[in-house]
Amino acid sequence: FLDIQNQFMVGSCDVKFPIRLAGLVLSHQQVSSYEPELKPGLIYRMIKPRIVPKIFVSGKVVLTGAKVRGEHYEALRIFRPTK
Template sequence: MADEFQVKIENVVAFTSLDKKIPLLEISNKFEDAEYAPESFPGVVYRIKDPRAATLIFSSGKIVCTGAKSIEKAKEAMHKVVNDIRKLGIRLPVKFTITVENIVASTQIAVSSKQTINLEEISFALENVEYEPEQFPGLVCRISEPRVAFLVFGSGKIICTGARKIEDIYVALGKLKEKLESIGVKVKPMKWMDEEGKAKEVNKPKPKK
């Protein structure tokens, strides 16, 4: 079962397009936590403290949010940015669509303290994988449906990138588990621990009605 995995959301990247020209110099001068260096980057970097996230604001009206720890927080940060721009007297659309572009998540599978996952063996046994330890310590495994990529490390840590829905992470993890177990790799998901060493629930998928 894929939902046995304890998944931790590391980053959510989302964007919106307001179809409205935004005066970047004006907002960079009036926003305390804004950075604007047009000679090196065409947008304003505006950091949000609550929820904690960074946004990229472009003159075309496109806004990108990164660094949020959930889809809800990414959307909250996006609405905050738009409201902050409105407070400067800049008219923006009342309604706009926020699209999730990428969810980065991590999980952990149990590995013996005396062993690590043999990534080289996996790279020879499975298709659609890349393993070049001289360049990167993890094995890259791509899943076509849903379209995501996994970074698998010898320690048992697994990072998922490319998902656009939380459910896709669990579906893809189920497929990754099947692939690994088909070549004899035992996949035993671990629970995340809090500071006191107690297992805690992290981003469980919501049951479908």
């Protein structure tokens, strides 16, 4: 067990504001899928960083695929509210 390497990290957070999933999937159709009848979360396949967040309307987010912790923060920037 001396040769163990991390392949990817899983992170979770609460962004503390609701996320309009229907609006997000409309504006990011190429990289997201949302079928509320089947699953409550939106799947967003990011290209750079190569992370797959599962996003919930409550503001909770589960991020998979990061190689370093900073990629989680980079991925979350796209979900900030805009004015």
